[in-house]
């Protein structure tokens with residue numbers, strides 16, 4: 001999907017300004033579809049998606065852009081009660097990002113409706129000095145009556161200057177939302193090379209594609225306990241070899257990831273290889289290893305090395 005293709009050019013840059021660019025911070029409960037919406041707005045996969053909590057650990061800057069505008073979306077890690085060094089860092093990051101943004105996009109879930117978690121976030125945003133836009137997502141999962149109710153409740157939150165019903169999965173309404181967000185950006189030079197789609201290094205993106213496959217296939221404490229490190233990438237004649245380690249905290253988690261007869265690690269490897277091949281556009285040999293590294297989540301040095309700020 002290319003959400004940009006039919007945007008009128010004149011609508012995107014004010015008179016007398018050559019380019020506009022800026023940052024939009026994404027807020028919303030876990031699982032409302034922030035990462036999916038980021039990918040839809042950018043028009044390519046920059047953020048991994050699953051229905052597990054803490055899928056998004058790093059504050060990715062995703063870059064949507066046209067000829068004369070650049071909109072940088074900051075997909076914030078989920079707001080949670082601090083429990084360990086990892087969640088504490090995530091919390092600090094959320095506050096810092098809002099401070100630097102030109103606008104905030106709060107995402108709600110039309111399927112579930114608005115609950116105490118959404119109201120809590122809306123309350124936090126009330127103090128923000130930036131314009132707030134609401135996207136009511138998962139329109140494809142709500143009938144008309146439900147949609148009308150949620151849109152009304154969204155308005156009653158009293159924080160948004162504009163509200164857009166969308167389906168990030170299907171692309172419905174994404175173009176109108178994007179045009180509005182672009183209209184909020186100040187004029188100014190681009191922050192990123194226009195060919196860039198995010199600020200993630202290639203190895204972090206590839207590690208995330210492996211982690212996404214783990215998240216899709218595991219439950220309970222396992223998703224939260226897993227991290228992935230790319231140890232080596234090499235290319236010969238358009239064929240890639242990638243060595244990656246999946247880090248877990250206990251032997252039992254390692255057992256789960258390997259699975260009986262190695263079936264689980266095989267399924268993770270096949271899924272990840274396909275996703276990486278789509279990203280790199282070539283044949284990939286993916287060598288995966290599962291390693292136990294106890295308490296990596298509490299180890300600031302490991303977090304630094306993995307790029308989790």
Ligand SMILES: Nc1nc2c(ncn2[C@@H]2O[C@H](COP(=O)(O)OP(=O)(O)O)[C@@H](O)[C@H]2O)c(=O)[nH]1
Pocket residue numbers: 028029030031032033034035036037048049050051055056137138139140141166167168169170
């Ligand atoms: N049906 C439907 N599912 C969606 C939509 N957007 C996201 N999802 C699903 O909702 C789950 C959470 O999405 P994600 O983008 O990771 O949410 P985040 O935690 O807010 O970043 C995933 O299973 C997505 O596939 C949508 O528009 N429609």
Ligand SMILES: [Mg+2]
Pocket residue numbers: 034035036047048055056075
């Ligand atoms: Mg996310």
